[in-house]
Amino acid sequence: MSTPLVDPFAPFGALLSGFEGLYELERIRRGMFVHATAPRPDVGVTPHVVVHEQDKLKLRYYAPKRDEGLPPVVLVPSLINRAYILDLESDRSMVASLAGMNHPVYLVDWGEPGPEDADEDVSYVVLELLDRAVRRACRHARAPKAAVFGYCMGGTLVAMYAALRPERLLGFATLNAPVLFAEAGRFREFVSPDVVNVDEVFPAGTLVPTWLMKPVFQMLDPMGSFTKYAAIEQAAADPKKLSRTMARERWLEEHVPCASAFCREFVRNAYQEDALINGRWSLNGETVRLEAITSPALIVVCKRDFIAPSRSGLPLFDRIQSADKELVEPDAGHIGVVVGATGPRYFFPLLDKWLRRIAKGEPQAAKE
Amino acid sequence: MSDTSPDLSKLSGELYRQWEKGMAQWWDQVLESPAFLSGMGQSLSGQAQARANYEQAVDQTLEQLHIPSRKDFIRLTRVATMLEDKLLSLEDKLLTLGDQLAAQERETLLARVESAEARIEAREQLAALQARLDALEGKAPAAVSAAASTEPAEQKGRARRGKEESA
Numbered sequence: 001m002s003t004p005l006v007d008p009f010a011p012f013g014a015l016l017s018g019f020e021g022l023y024e025l026e027r028i029r030r031g032m033f034v035h036a037t038a039p040r041p042d043v044g045v046t047p048h049v050v051v052h053e054q055d056k057l058k059l060r061y062y063a064p065k066r067d068e069g070l071p072p073v074v075l076v077p078s079l080i081n082r083a084y085i086l087d088l089e090s091d092r093s094m095v096a097s098l099a100g101m102n103h104p105v106y107l108v109d110w111g112e113p114g115p116e117d118a119d120e121d122v123s124y125v126v127l128e129l130l131d132r133a134v135r136r137a138c139r140h141a142r143a144p145k146a147a148v149f150g151y152c153m154g155g156t157l158v159a160m161y162a163a164l165r166p167e168r169l170l171g172f173a174t175l176n177a178p179v180l181f182a183e184a185g186r187f188r189e190f191v192s193p194d195v196v197n198v199d200e201v202f203p204a205g206t207l208v209p210t211w212l213m214k215p216v217f218q219m220l221d222p223m224g225s226f227t228k229y230a231a232i233e234q235a236a237a238d239p240k241k242l243s244r245t246m247a248r249e250r251w252l253e254e255h256v257p258c259a260s261a262f263c264r265e266f267v268r269n270a271y272q273e274d275a276l277i278n279g280r281w282s283l284n285g286e287t288v289r290l291e292a293i294t295s296p297a298l299i300v301v302c303k304r305d306f307i308a309p310s311r312s313g314l315p316l317f318d319r320i321q322s323a324d325k326e327l328v329e330p331d332a333g334h335i336g337v338v339v340g341a342t343g344p345r346y347f348f349p350l351l352d353k354w355l356r357r358i359a360k361g362e363p364q365a366a367k368e
Numbered sequence: 369m370s371d372t373s374p375d376l377s378k379l380s381g382e383l384y385r386q387w388e389k390g391m392a393q394w395w396d397q398v399l400e401s402p403a404f405l406s407g408m409g410q411s412l413s414g415q416a417q418a419r420a421n422y423e424q425a426v427d428q429t430l431e432q433l434h435i436p437s438r439k440d441f442i443r444l445t446r447v448a449t450m451l452e453d454k455l456l457s458l459e460d461k462l463l464t465l466g467d468q469l470a471a472q473e474r475e476t477l478l479a480r481v482e483s484a485e486a487r488i489e490a491r492e493q494l495a496a497l498q499a500r501l502d503a504l505e506g507k508a509p510a511a512v513s514a515a516a517s518t519e520p521a522e523q524k525g526r527a528r529r530g531k532e533e534s535a
Contacts, residue, residue, distance in 0.1 A: 020381025054456055055449055115438060116445035132456065139463065186399065194402075195409035203420045205442075212415065222395040223388065 004038035004236065024230065031229025034236045040250050041243045044084030046096040048107070052136040055120075056111025058083075059133050061140060062099040071170050071359050072141035073098060074106045074134050076154035079125065079262065080213060080255050083109035086151070088247050088339050097348040103355060106137040106146070108154075113259050118205050121261040122269075123283040126160050134161075134168050145170035147355055151338065152176050152308055153266075156276070159316055162293045164286055171296035171324075171358040173351060176305050176334050178312035179290065179319070181271045185309045186220050193272045202260040202267070210255040217252070220307060248339055277315060290316065296324040296358045300347070305334040324364045326354065 007013075007030055016022040052059035060083070064070065075095065077083050086094040086107060098105045108130065113120065138146050147170045150158030155177020162172045178184050189195070202208060218225040232249075235241040275281040281288045297320055301313035310329060317327040328350065332342045357364075398404050423438065430437035 018377055020377045021384030021387075022380055024381070024384045054452065114445065116442045116449060118442075128453070132460070135460075189400065189405065190408065192405075195405045197409070197413060200413035201409075201416050203416055206416070206420055206423070209419075212412070219399060222399070223392040227388065 004034045004242075007033045009033075027233045028227065028229040031231070031233035031236075034242070035229060035232050035249065038236070038242060038246050041089075041247050043089070043247055043250055044082075044087045045090060046087050046093055046099070048095075051106070051140045052133060054129060054132060056113055056117065057129050057133060058109040058111060059136060060095075060107040060109055061137075062095045062105040062107065064102040064104050065100050066102045068102045070103050070355070071143045072104045072106055072137045072146040073355060074108060074137050074146050074148045076108045076130065076148060076150040076158050077110070078151060078153035079110050079157075080153065080258050081251070082254050082256060083107055085251050086338065088251065089244060092339060092341075092343050094338055094343060094348060097344055098352065098355075101348070101352045103352070104141050106133070106140070108133050110256065112256050113207060115205075115207060118207055118259050119261045120259045122157075122160075122265045125262060126157055127164065127283055127286075130157060130161055131165055131168075134165075138168055144168075147171050147173070147358065149173045149175070149351070150177055152334070153178075155313075156270070159290060159293070159320075160276070160281070160283065160288045162295055162297075162320075163288045163290055164283065166293070166295050169295045171298070171354075173298035173300065173354065174313070174316060175300045175337065175347075176302055176308045176313060177299075177316065178270075178308045180277050180312050180315040181274050183309060183311035184271060185306060185312070187216070187307070188271055190216060190219070191267050191271045196267065196272075198264045198268045198272070202264040204260060206260045207257040208260060208263050209257055213255045213258075214253070217255075217307075248335065251335065251339065277319065290319040291321055293320040294322050296364075297322045298326045298328070298351070298354045300328045300330065300337075300350075302332045302334060302337050303329055304332060304336075307334040324358070326364065 010030065013023075013026040013030060016026045046062055048060045048062045050058045051061045075086055075098075077085055087096065090096060095105050095107055110125075110129075134146055134148060138144065145168055148158050148161065150156070150172070152175070155174030156179060158172050158174055159177060159179060162169055181188055232242075232245055235245040269275040269281050273280070276288060277290065279287060279289045279291070297317075299313065299317040301310040303310055314327070317325060330337060330342060330346060332340070332347075336342055337347050427437040427439050431439075
């Protein structure tokens with residue numbers, strides 16, 4: 001990766017080096033310059049083939065390093081993120097790590113909806129797109145069932161899928177997936193019924209643009225969105241660190257527009273009415289009952305997550321009726337658990353161990 | 369300004385940290401205040417409505433000029449998406465049918481193999497029986513001649529025993 005442009009104001013910054021406070025501000029300014037000029041690294045580079053396409057969805061297949069006959073793993077990211085967030089850097093990529101651990105990996109890439117997709121709602125996404133993607137993954141892997149992993153909103157959708165279509169599920173895992181939206185932190189306040197009229201904010205036949213989403217996410221941690229430039233300035237000294245930081249920036253910058261029908265239903269039912277946890281959310285006339293879930297489950301919630309706080313994800317563990325269920329609470333943040341060092345060191349091996357256990361049908365280890 | 373006194377440098381650093389802390393608290397207050405949230409909601413609604421109105425106006429203008437509008441393209445693309453959905457459903461059904469046929473074929477094939485095996489076994493058993501029969505048939509003339517050759521001797525023996533008994 002090439003380095004950022006030379007900062008023309010950098011020499012003046014030296015004048016401020018004697019004033020600690022001013023120098024901090026100068027670092028932030030320099031970080032902003034680096035952020036604006038540093039080229040973004042390539043992401044999503046792990047070799048794969050597309051094995052299924054429907055609408056804008058693509059199902060990407062990452063072959064296992066060695067064929068151990070393990071069942072397929074379907075990874076489901078959030079609808080408003082690019083699929084490459086699970087394949088951000090080659091040495092910390094979730095898809096590459098799992099494939100390296102000999103799992104046949106299938107990544108659901110929701111794609112970017114166009115205006116013609118504006119009326120696609122949650123039912124279409126879960127019962128049409130996700131269901132077929134899972135079935136096609138099973139067919140491609142010549143396996144009767146698949147393990148499905150959902151991240152953030154993808155995890156919420158996977159929980160709904162597990163409640164309605166358990167036939168193809170060997171088990172499911174969720175990471176930072178909110179189900180109790182009353183505990184969904186600041187975002188819940190931003191879209192509460194007093195603040196947002198969903199019919200007005202998400203009018204029919206439109207897409208929710210990314211420029212509308214970005215400031216909302218920045219407002220979740222306004223000072224963090226400002227002071228992060230000091231970290232970028234610090235990273236600029238080391239090309240490897242800068243590349244990692246810029247890869248993360250791609251995650252934060254490159255959202256995907258969302259169909260207004262989906263947003264309307266999701267914000268109203270989830271954030272405004274908490275319909276999922278209360279069993280009042282129906283997809284195509286089928287009520288989603290989390291209590292109906294009996295598949296083996298791994299629920300992971302991060303203690304330092306302020307986007308989907310752990311309190312919003314924990315009730316999934318209590319609500320499901322699976323005899324085989326595990327709850328893990330790592331001391332990590334929403335993004336760091338996948339793209340940081342926590343991923344390859346802790347989270348991916350944890351997932352690998354769980355996947356192998358349910359594949360063999362081994363019972364859950366007794367709690368100490 | 370490396371000759372700046374350390375106290376002034378530290379003081380500016382402390383000021384910065386206080387400012388950062390104060391700003392964080394200010395943001396928290398602002399973002400939780402009903403006035404801000406209400407304003408944000410209204411702004412979002414306004415933006416969305418403005419966008420929708422703009423798109424509608426552009427569509428109407430293009431329609432009046434007899435130029436295909438975004439709406440027309442959306443309609444066409446939706447038809448294509450619906451067709452794709454139908455094709456995929458058909459493909460699903462075909463794949464399921466294929467699976468069922470393959471399973472049936474496998475079963476039929478297995479049944480045929482089993483019946484062929486049974487027939488082969490029966491044929492083998494028949495052949496074995498035939499062989500035994502043939503062997504028995506081959507042995508039959510020899511047995512008859514052997515029986516014939518042993519008969520006079522037996523008659524002589526019987527006559528001798530009769531004489532001895534009468535004596």
